[in-house]
Amino acid sequence: PATMRGGAVAMGGGAGAGTGSRPPPRPCWFCLSSPDVEKHLVVSIGNHLYMALAKGGLNANHVLVLPVQHEPSSLTLTSEATGEMQEYKAALRAYFRARGERAVMWERNVVSQHLQLQVVGVPEAAADKVTEAFLKVGISRGVALEPLGADDTLASKGVAAGQGFFVVEVDEKTRLLAKVSGRNFPLQFGREVVAGADLLGVPDRVDWKACKVPKEEEVEWAKRFRTAWAPFNPAVDSDDDSDDDSDDG
Numbered sequence: 205p206a207t208m209r210g211g212a213v214a215m216g217g218g219a220g221a222g223t224g225s226r227p228p229p230r231p232c233w234f235c236l237s238s239p240d241v242e243k244h245l246v247v248s249i250g251n252h253l254y255m256a257l258a259k260g261g262l263n264a265n266h267v268l269v270l271p272v273q274h275e276p277s278s279l280t281l282t283s284e285a286t287g288e289m290q291e292y293k294a295a296l297r298a299y300f301r302a303r304g305e306r307a308v309m310w311e312r313n314v315v316s317q318h319l320q321l322q323v324v325g326v327p328e329a330a331a332d333k334v335t336e337a338f339l340k341v342g343i344s345r346g347v348a349l350e351p352l353g354a355d356d357t358l359a360s361k362g363v364a365a366g367q368g369f370f371v372v373e374v375d376e377k378t379r380l381l382a383k384v385s386g387r388n389f390p391l392q393f394g395r396e397v398v399a400g401a402d403l404l405g406v407p408d409r410v411d412w413k414a415c416k417v418p419k420e421e422e423v424e425w426a427k428r429f430r431t432a433w434a435p436f437n438p439a440v441d442s443d444d445d446s447d448d449d450s451d452d453g
Contacts, residue, residue: 236249236254236272242256242422244419244422244423245257245422245426246426247267247429247430247433248292248433248438248439249272249439250272250288250292250439252271252273252281252285252288253269253271253272253285253288253292254269254270254272255267255268255269255270255292256268257426258324258412259412259416259422260411260412260413260414260417261412261415262398262404262409262415263324263404263406264425264429265303265324266322266323266324267296267323267324267429268320268321268323269289269293269296269320269321270318270319270320270321271285271318271319274317276313276316276317276318276319277311277316277365278311278319278321279313279358279359279363279364280319281319288438289321292321292438293307293321294438295438296309296323296436298436299433300325302436304327304328305325305326305327305328306325306326306327306330306334306374306375307323307375308323308325308326308334308372308374308398308403309321309323310322310371310372310373310394311369311370311371312393312394313367313368313369313384314368314370314384314389314391315387315389322394322395324398326398326403326404330402330403331374331375333402333403334374335374335378335380336402337397337398337402337403338372338374338380338397339380341393341396341397342382345390345393345396346390347370347382347389347390347393348383349370349380349381350381350382351378351379351380351381352371352379352380352381354377356379358371358381361383363383367384368385368386368389369382370382370393370394372394392410392411392412395409395410395412
């Protein structure tokens, strides 16, 4: 596996970071070098990707995996960044499994300028209901989901780099894809399904803006997550990196 960096937030991603990206068309909240990044939410930094708690998350273990530099979707990642993404996914599955949960991961490339892989755990007792929940809500919301085979990729299913899509990974073997034309897509679809009665049972938490907590609480959540995540973190922590790169300036 690739050696990745950890420790404090490295503005700009540090040596070796970057995915051959292009500058964002407008200021981006999620590029790690952006002054708008809420650094206190960042819990892991690799060479090409970083991980942060979701602002207004479904719970205190709802995280995002994002490119350090600007990439609009998983289709535009380099092979190195794609490999790093697989390491993060495997580590997150192990992390949630240790908590008695199943990691559910989704990416929405619709009205989104920076790749965000959303990851949240659902109780293992509800794991068998995840696929059915996505299909059921998909029907009611007009989202046509199709299963992906083990060897299928977005490209092999005809999804081009500039095309909208929604993809969810229920586990290592079960993935569902919706191709999206235009911008007519329920933007909170992933949250709506996972928050539903069959999974997390928190339907009042679909809208992230209604779930925001004070910064002090976010800081505490991030601290607790880093501690629990440390044995699973694929990024190699470095005290030297933390000392050199934690400057807020």
